[in-house]
Amino acid sequence: MSAYEALKSAFNRIACLDEASAMLGWDAAAMMPEGGAAARGEQLAVLAGLSHEFLCAPEVGENLAAAQAEGWDGKNLALMREAHLRATALPGALVQAQVRAGRACETIWRNARKASDFEAVRPALEEVVKLTREGAEILGQALGLSPYDALMSQYQRGIDAAQAEAIFTRYEAFLREALPKAEALQATRPQQELPPGPYPEAVQAALARKLAQAAGLNFNAARLDISAHPFCGGTQTDIRITTRYDEADFAAALMGVLHETGHALYEQNLPAAWARQPVGAAAGMAVHESQSLIVEMQAVRSDAYLGYLAPLASAAFGKEITLAGLQHRLRRVQRSFIRVEADEMTYPAHVLLRFRLEQRLLSGELQVKDLPGAWNEGLKDLLGITPPDDARGCLQDIHWFDGAIGYFPSYTLGAMAAAQLMAAARQALPDLDGALAQGDLSPLTGWLARHVHARGASAGFNEILQGATGEGLNTAFFEAHLTARYLT
Amino acid sequence: MSAYEALKSAFNRIACLDEASAMLGWDAAAMMPEGGAAARGEQLAVLAGLSHEFLCAPEVGENLAAAQAEGWDGKNLALMREAHLRATALPGALVQAQVRAGRACETIWRNARKASDFEAVRPALEEVVKLTREGAEILGQALGLSPYDALMSQYQRGIDAAQAEAIFTRYEAFLREALPKAEALQATRPQQELPPGPYPEAVQAALARKLAQAAGLNFNAARLDISAHPFCGGTQTDIRITTRYDEADFAAALMGVLHETGHALYEQNLPAAWARQPVGAAAGMAVHESQSLIVEMQAVRSDAYLGYLAPLASAAFGKEITLAGLQHRLRRVQRSFIRVEADEMTYPAHVLLRFRLEQRLLSGELQVKDLPGAWNEGLKDLLGITPPDDARGCLQDIHWFDGAIGYFPSYTLGAMAAAQLMAAARQALPDLDGALAQGDLSPLTGWLARHVHARGASAGFNEILQGATGEGLNTAFFEAHLTARYLT
Numbered sequence: 023m024s025a026y027e028a029l030k031s032a033f034n035r036i037a038c039l040d041e042a043s044a045m046l047g048w049d050a051a052a053m054m055p056e057g058g059a060a061a062r063g064e065q066l067a068v069l070a071g072l073s074h075e076f077l078c079a080p081e082v083g084e085n086l087a088a089a090q091a092e093g094w095d096g097k098n099l100a101l102m103r104e105a106h107l108r109a110t111a112l113p114g115a116l117v118q119a120q121v122r123a124g125r126a127c128e129t130i131w132r133n134a135r136k137a138s139d140f141e142a143v144r145p146a147l148e149e150v151v152k153l154t155r156e157g158a159e160i161l162g163q164a165l166g167l168s169p170y171d172a173l174m175s176q177y178q179r180g181i182d183a184a185q186a187e188a189i190f191t192r193y194e195a196f197l198r199e200a201l202p203k204a205e206a207l208q209a210t211r212p213q214q215e216l217p218p219g220p221y222p223e224a225v226q227a228a229l230a231r232k233l234a235q236a237a238g239l240n241f242n243a244a245r246l247d248i249s250a251h252p253f254c255g256g257t258q259t260d261i262r263i264t265t266r267y268d269e270a271d272f273a274a275a276l277m278g279v280l281h282e283t284g285h286a287l288y289e290q291n292l293p294a295a296w297a298r299q300p301v302g303a304a305a306g307m308a309v310h311e312s313q314s315l316i317v318e319m320q321a322v323r324s325d326a327y328l329g330y331l332a333p334l335a336s337a338a339f340g341k342e343i344t345l346a347g348l349q350h351r352l353r354r355v356q357r358s359f360i361r362v363e364a365d366e367m368t369y370p371a372h373v374l375l376r377f378r379l380e381q382r383l384l385s386g387e388l389q390v391k392d393l394p395g396a397w398n399e400g401l402k403d404l405l406g407i408t409p410p411d412d413a414r415g416c417l418q419d420i421h422w423f424d425g426a427i428g429y430f431p432s433y434t435l436g437a438m439a440a441a442q443l444m445a446a447a448r449q450a451l452p453d454l455d456g457a458l459a460q461g462d463l464s465p466l467t468g469w470l471a472r473h474v475h476a477r478g479a480s481a482g483f484n485e486i487l488q489g490a491t492g493e494g495l496n497t498a499f500f501e502a503h504l505t506a507r508y509l510t
Numbered sequence: 511m512s513a514y515e516a517l518k519s520a521f522n523r524i525a526c527l528d529e530a531s532a533m534l535g536w537d538a539a540a541m542m543p544e545g546g547a548a549a550r551g552e553q554l555a556v557l558a559g560l561s562h563e564f565l566c567a568p569e570v571g572e573n574l575a576a577a578q579a580e581g582w583d584g585k586n587l588a589l590m591r592e593a594h595l596r597a598t599a600l601p602g603a604l605v606q607a608q609v610r611a612g613r614a615c616e617t618i619w620r621n622a623r624k625a626s627d628f629e630a631v632r633p634a635l636e637e638v639v640k641l642t643r644e645g646a647e648i649l650g651q652a653l654g655l656s657p658y659d660a661l662m663s664q665y666q667r668g669i670d671a672a673q674a675e676a677i678f679t680r681y682e683a684f685l686r687e688a689l690p691k692a693e694a695l696q697a698t699r700p701q702q703e704l705p706p707g708p709y710p711e712a713v714q715a716a717l718a719r720k721l722a723q724a725a726g727l728n729f730n731a732a733r734l735d736i737s738a739h740p741f742c743g744g745t746q747t748d749i750r751i752t753t754r755y756d757e758a759d760f761a762a763a764l765m766g767v768l769h770e771t772g773h774a775l776y777e778q779n780l781p782a783a784w785a786r787q788p789v790g791a792a793a794g795m796a797v798h799e800s801q802s803l804i805v806e807m808q809a810v811r812s813d814a815y816l817g818y819l820a821p822l823a824s825a826a827f828g829k830e831i832t833l834a835g836l837q838h839r840l841r842r843v844q845r846s847f848i849r850v851e852a853d854e855m856t857y858p859a860h861v862l863l864r865f866r867l868e869q870r871l872l873s874g875e876l877q878v879k880d881l882p883g884a885w886n887e888g889l890k891d892l893l894g895i896t897p898p899d900d901a902r903g904c905l906q907d908i909h910w911f912d913g914a915i916g917y918f919p920s921y922t923l924g925a926m927a928a929a930q931l932m933a934a935a936r937q938a939l940p941d942l943d944g945a946l947a948q949g950d951l952s953p954l955t956g957w958l959a960r961h962v963h964a965r966g967a968s969a970g971f972n973e974i975l976q977g978a979t980g981e982g983l984n985t986a987f988f989e990a991h992l993t994a995r996y997l998t
Contacts (some may be wrong), residue, residue, distance in 0.1 A: 038556035041549065042530055045537060053541070057731025058748025061529065068526035072560065243545025260546025 025088035026095065029102055030299060032082055037298035039073045041257045048255040048262040052247040077109045094301055097480045101300035104165070108176065111164040112157050120157060123149045124425035131423035138413035140394050143423065148390045150425050151383050158384060158427075170381050173428030178306035178435065180482015181495065183381065186431045189438065189497050190374045194404070196501050197371060201405075204355045204367060204508040214346040221272035221339050229272075229338045230265065230279040233331075237317060237463040239263075239283050240290060252278045254285035254314075258297055261286040272339065273351050276331075277318055284317030285310055287467050291475035302478045305486055307429065311436025312443060313470065319366055319437065320444040320503070321466055323352050326458035334461070355508055357405045359414040366437060367504050371404040373434040376419070380427045435495065439487055442499035443470065446491040513576035514583065517590055518787060520570055525786035527561045529745045536743040536750040540735040565597045582789055585968045589788035592653070596664065599652040600645050608645060611637045612913035619911035626901035628882050631911065636878045638913050639871050646872060646915075658869050661916030666794035666923065668970015669983065671869065674919045677926065677985050678862045682892070684989050685859060689893075692843045692855060692996040702834040709760035709827050717760075717826045718753065718767040721819075725805060725951040727751075727771050728778060740766045742773035742802075746785055749774040760827065761839050764819075765806055772805030773798055775955050779963035790966045793974055795917065799924025800931060801958065807854055807925065808932040808991070809954055811840050814946035822949070843996055845893045847902040854925060855992050859892040861922040864907070868915045923983065927975055930987035931958065934979035 023031070043066055050062050076082070086106055091099045112120075127146035134143035158169035165172050171182045231246055244256070249264035256262035263282035267275045288304055296302025304310050321327055328348045335343040355365045361372035379396060382388035388396055397416040402408045409415035421429055447469045448454050457465045473490035484494035511519070531554055538550050564570070574594055579587045600608075615634035622631035646657035653660050659670045719734055732744075737752035744750035751770035755763045776792055784790025792798050809815055816836045823831040843853045849860035867884060870876035876884055885904040890896045897903035909917055935957045936942050945953045961978035972982035 035556055038553045042534060042553045042557060045534060045553075046530060049533060049537065053733065055729060055731055055733055055748060057728070058745070061745055061747045065526050065530045065533075068523055069530060240545070241543060243543055245541065245543055257546070257549055259549045260543060 025085040026091050026099060029082065029085045029089055029099070032076060032079070032085075033102060033300060034298045036073050036076050039069050039076070041298075043069045043073070044255055044257055045260070045262075048264075051249040051251070051253070051255075052262065052264050074109060077106060082106055083110070094296065094480055098296070098299050098301035101479060105300060107164055108161065111161055113160075116153065116157055116160075120150075120153045120425055123153050124423075127423045127425075128420065131417070131420065135413050135417040138411040138417065140412040140417060143417070144390055147393075147423060150423065151390055151427075154425055154427050155384055155386070170384050170428060173384070174431065175428075177429050178308040178432050178483050179479075180306070180484050180486070181308070181435060183377075183431075185484070185495075186377065186435060189495055190370070190377065190431075190434070193370050193434075193438075193497050193500070194374060196497070196504075197367070197404070200501075200504060200509060201355065201357070201367060204504075207509060208355060212346070214344065214350050216271075216273070216343060216347040216351050217341040219270040219272075221269055221341075223267040223269060225338050226267050226269075226272045226275050229335065230276050233276065233461070234263075234279055234283040234286075236461045237280060237283050237287070238467040239286055243290060244286055246279065252282060254282040254289070256289075258289050258292055258294070261289055272335065273348070276335075277322065277352065280322045281314045281318040284314035287317070287470070288313040288475050291467075291471040293476055293478045296478055301480050305474075305477065305479045305481065306483060307432035308435035308439065308483050309474065309486060311432055312439035313436075313474065315437050316440040316443055316466070316470065317463065320440050321458055321463055324455070324458055325349075326455040327461065328352070330459055330461040353507060357407050359401070359407065359409045360418055367508060368405060369437065370434040371401075373430050375400045375404060376421075376430040380422065380430065383422070384427055435483065438495055438497050438500040439483070440500075441503040442487060442491050442496060443474065444503070445499045446473075513573040514579050514587060517570065517573045517577055517587070520564060520567070520573075521590060521788060522786045524561050524564050527557050527564075529786075531557045531561070532743055532745055533748070533750075536752075539737040539739070539741070539743075540750065540752050562597060565594060570594055571598070582784065582968055586784070586787050586789035589967060593788060595652055596649065599649055601648075604641065604645060604648075608638075608641045608913055611641050612911075615911045615913075616908065619905070619908070623901050623905040626899040626905065628900040628905060631905070632878055635881075635911060638911065639878055639915075642913055642915050643872055643874070658872050658916060661872070662919065663916075665917050666796040666920050666971050667967075668794070668972050668974070669796070669923060671865075671919075673972070673983075674865065674923060677983055678858070678865065678919075678922070681858055681922075681926075681985050681988070682862060684985070684992075685855070685892070688989075688992060688997060689843065689845070689855060692992075695997060696843060700834070702832065702838045704759075704761070704831060704835040704839050705829040707758040707760075709757055709829075711755040711757060713826050714755050714757075714760045714763050717823065718764050721764065721949070722751075722767055722771040722774075724949045725768060725771050725775070726955040727774055731778060732774055734767065740770060742770040742777070744777075746777050746780055746782070749777055760823065761836070764823075765810065765840065768810045769802045769806040772802035775805070775958070776801040776963050779955075779959040781964055781966045784966055789968050793962075793965065793967045793969060794971060795920035796923035796927065796971050797962065797974060799920055800927035801924075801962065803925050804928035804931055804935075804954070804958065805951065808928050809946055809951055812943070812946055813837075814943040815949065816840070818947055818949040841995060845895050847889070847895065847897045848906055855996060856893060857925065858922040859889075861918050863888045863892060864909075864918040868910065868918065871910070872915055923971065926983055926985050926988040927971070928988075929991040930975060930979050930984060931962065932991070933987045934961075 046062060046066055050059070054062060083106060086103050089099055123146070127143065127150045130143045130146045134140065154173070155169065158173050162169040162172035165175070167175060168183070174183055227246070234246065235241060243259050244261040244263065247262065247264050248266055250266060252265045254261065254263045263279065263286050265275045265278040265282065288310060292304065293302050325345070329345050332343050332345045332348055355367045357368060358364055361369065364372055375397065379388060379393065379400065383390065383393070393416050394412050398408050401415070447466055450469060451465045454465055457463070474486055477486055477489070481489065488494050534550060534554055538547070542550060571594060574591050577587055611634070615631065615638045618631045618634045622628065643657065646661050650657040650660035653663070655663060656671070662671055715734070719729070722734065723729060731747050732749040732751065735750065735752050736754055738754060740753045742749065742751045751767065751774050753763045753766040753770065776798060780792065781790050813833070817833050820831050820833045820836055843855045845856060846852055849857065852860055863885065867876060867881065867888065871878065871881070881904050882900050886896050889903070935954055938957060939953045942953055945951070962974055965974055965977070969977065976982050
């Protein structure tokens with residue numbers, strides 16, 4: 023067996039362990055009785071420990087030094103090298119300290135957020151930031167990247183912080199002009215509320231399932247269940263998406279399911295011949311988010327699709343759900359404090375704020391103790407509103423407290439990429455709106471399967487966009503999308 | 511860390527992997543979409559492979575040679591030694607040949623059973639029997655046991671084939687006399703059928719859940735779901751029981767759930783301080799079966815409990831479910847061809863037949879080609895009936911075709927032990943029937959927790975019975991139970 027073949031076999035085994043973890047993680051969120059939590063934690067720790075041990079194994083290092091490969095195999099080998107390097111670059115003691123600090127900080131954060139007490143979690147966050155910085159410096163040296171780029175690239179390869187900053191700066195200028203206009207235009211329009219509930223959970227679930235299926239999700243290889251925090255988990259041939267239902271509002275669950283369906287389609291359509299190899303995986307979190315958002319935001323919230331949904335929802339719930347009602351519920355801009363509740367126009371401002379703050383935190387330019395003030399000033403500057411407390415300010419997201427720095431830009435890079443991909447798909451598929459008007463997402467998702475999904479991790483963010491749309495990320499498409507939807 | 515501590519740590523890790531496998535096995539049966547099957551097979555193979563590799567590791571052998579321990583630790587160490595010995599005694603090539611042969615034979619058997627074509631599966635079964643014999647001889651030498659006992663003891667320690675044969679021979683004599691009498695008495699009694707269905711699945715499920723809970727099952731650490739073949743899976747703090755529902759007959763699902771509840775209570779009550787150590791596991795398949803059958807057959811099918819169930823079921827289903835109707839449905843003897851459908855009096859005859867035949871197959875005294883004839887003669891001799899075809903004869907059970915020889919006696923040893931334990935519990939708990947008449951199994955299951963569950967695997971079959979009842983297995987208790995229920 024060649025060195026490369028041995029590596030493929032080793033990575034296949036690692037992937038099987040990671041698949042087992044993914045299924046047990048889904049189970050913990052969607053099925054497990056609470057009594058199982060402690061044992062599950064230990065099972066997952068053993069699986070993660072073995073996966074890490076196999077990735078760091080000396081023979082993997084030796085085979086990586088000896089292996090040679092071309093084409094997709096060459097890309098696969100490069101991804102193996104990066105994974106091994108990332109796993110071995112940090113001293114074990116630092117990794118353990120990071121895990122301990124992140125876990126401790128997250129626990130304190132849960133209560134601190136409830137009490138809106140930043141000072142309570144400040145020392146723990148200082149420790150997390152300090153250890154993250156140490157790790158980022160070592161990783162950056164190993165990978166030849168800046169510390170922040172070393173973190174950012176673990177979530178998404180193929181776009182760096184400088185490129186993202188240029189994009190976000192342009193968007194900032196657009197937003198300062200567009201948001202007041204959108205608000206003014208919105209105020210002139212009639213506000214048609216959807217009829218009050220109840221919208222029975224079972225009816226919502228059946229409708230969500232039907233729409234996901236029509237969007238192309240294959241339920242012979244997927245499930246839809248309930249969890250407190252919706253997600254897409256499982257594995258390529260056994261996707262598990264979850265949602266939660268609110269009987270007063272059917273729209274949240276429907277949009278949630280279609281969002282996760284976008285993620286799920288990406289996983290289902292990854293190149294099966296490269297399953298369990300690094301190059302066969304998704305290309306990163308920003309690309310993943312582009313796939314959920316092109317379904318949810320670009321396709322499903324379009325007039326064409328909502329026009330299809332309105333009579334379907336009316337029949338399912340026995341209430342009058344109009345296109346105007348859906349438009350009002352699903353397409354409204356509003357300056358708000360909470361990122362996860364933000365509309366698509368203001369959402370990037372929340373991300374931009376975090377993206378800039380986390381870079382300054384990592385470099386040490388911003389002290390943790392000064393974070394609440396910097397947060398509030400930043401939001402005031404971007405959206406003109408000031409959080410009434412830190413719970414609705416810098417304590418709202420788990421990410422930093424958990425040690426995840428470098429993740430935030432993925433959300434907005436994904437939203438922008440979705441708009442750019444949609445524009446290209448529309449060019450390639452002249453009757454796209456006609457299909458959407460019949461609830462048929464297959465032309466769109468088929469196009470995505472060929473131009474995005476099939477590439478696996480063989481290309482980075484901008485390279486995938488280049489291949490699919492003819493250029494790297496260009497925020498003009500996202501701006502044009504928002505202009506068409508909110509300014510005309 | 512002492513050699514023994516190192517072993518405890520190694521076995522803890524192995525147990526975590528086995529727990530992951532157990533959860534994924536449950537998921538495959540109860541949740542997984544069919545598209546996930548191939549990937550799941552590979553995930554489970556990786557987990558089982560690692561578990562086996564860790565058990566066989568040279569350092570485990572070295573630590574076992576060096577370790578010393580007393581008390582429960584000493585028993586734990588002995589069980590570790592046996593597990594390591596069993597895992598390492600067979601040459602790898604033989605184990606692989608056994609796995610391959612078993613898998614191939616099982617596949618052929620599925621079609622052969624459908625077609626009732628023994629000849630189609632004969633060559634594959636010959637290979638399985640030959641390889642099982644080779645393994646049993648090696649294992650027997652390593653463990654100082656006869657080949658058959660070496661197989662039997664992997665399912666249940668603490669009772670051997672000679673002891674089982676003595677018990678079964680006595681039962682055979684009882685049956686020859688009791689069965690015609692029970693049939694004659696039964697014929698004189700009114701046959702009160704339960705009302706026809708439908709019995710809605712959701713109502714059955716709610717009632718089953720309620721009864722399982724009243725029997726002591728803690729749903730904070732358990733789930734009840736649906737699968738084609740009911741079982742009790744999961745782990746001690748996260749038990750997963752399954753059943754299947756037939757809307758024409760609620761009794762099967764209810765009895766099934768209560769049967770699995772007996773298994774589940776055993777697992778939930780195992781000594782938590784020894785979790786993930788061999789001595790903290792269940793004592794074997796016969797003891798496990800005794801725990802499911804003492805709940806299902808001894809407690810739940812008693813007049814006292816059925817008297818409690820009748821009005822409850824009547825209210826739940828809105829039909830008149832009488833005690834007499836339940837008695838007729840749940841307590842009827844009948845000579846039949848299929849083991850899994852047999853009543854508690856004739857069931858042991860099915861086991862006895864298999865127990866004797868499998869010993870002769872293993873020794874080579876009986877050729878595989880002569881199995882159908884020997885089977886039919888044996889059943890004719892024991893129950894006076896002859897299977898109309900091999901599908902209802904020697905092709906009905908998966909066990910041998912899958913390579914499982916030595917398992918069958920556990921079913922009947924468990925049924926007999928259940929009767930003996932019930933008699934002892936009745937002595938210790940004078941108002942046991944009063945509690946059963948209120949659906950309260952807690953006095954019984956509390957007694958079982960103290961006298962059986964808490965012992966884990968620290969004792970074998972007869973030793974546990976000795977401790978709980980004052981003597982090793984004595985079939986007189988089972989005979990007395992059947993006499994009281996069917997002959998008076």
